[in-house]
Amino acid sequence: MACCALQITGLIFGGVGMVGTLVATIMPQWRVSAHIESNIVVFETIWEGLWMNCVSQMGIRLQCKFYKSILALPPSLEAFRALMCIAVLLSIIAFLLAIVGVKYTHRTKENPQSISIFILVAGIAFLLTGILVLIPVSWTGGSIIRDFYNPKVPTPLKRELGAALYVGWASAALLIAAGAMYCSFWCWAGKLPKSRYPSLSPNRLHKPGSAGGPSVSMQAYV
Secondary structure, X not given: OHHHHHHXXXXXXXXXXXXXXXXXXXXXXXXXXXXXXXXXXXXXXXXXXXXXXXXXXXXXXXXXXXXXXXXXXXXXXXXXXXXXXXXHHHHHHHXXXXXXXXXXHHHOOOOHHHHOXXXXXXXXXXXXXXXXXXXXXXXXXXXXXXXXXXXXXXXXXXXXXXXXXHHHHHHHHHHHHHHHHHHHHHHHHHOOOHHHOOOOOHHHOEEOXXXXXXXXXXXXXX
């Protein structure tokens, strides 16, 4: 029952992390304009994401605009786009592998090592996805904090941490937790004694004899 709960929990964590990765990739709130001046009324809030930037006017009107030229984007933004897209695809693959692994683990009683190979691949994929999400999210957060406390950066250019970064950190934590659960389950399954799941070898096959008579081994005749 403990292993079943571990697999189901990992599947839930992986699914939520997959959705969170997709949401963080689409959300424009990676960088949010910082309201530092306390003696003015701020009418506009600027959001900067991977694909677009948005301007919110007093929370009533929202205007978003996609980036026109890919070549004009900073190299870091292009790299972050690629990493997040790869993370989304890898999280979907890992989630599907986890579903297959859980399904076959519960329905079959054969060799656990051959069954849990799906669990192992899903666990590794979840771990890689969490790392891929952490790289752009943490890099962006670090640059925002560094520029915020840098006196050489003009005040209008200072930004704050957006909601997409928090979604990305939470999703990465869930994905890494799911990967750790599935990898630990595979290690546990590999330590099970093989005698618990005996396999039928040709030496153990017997041909049934007559009714009530002894069975005759198939190796008795060539």
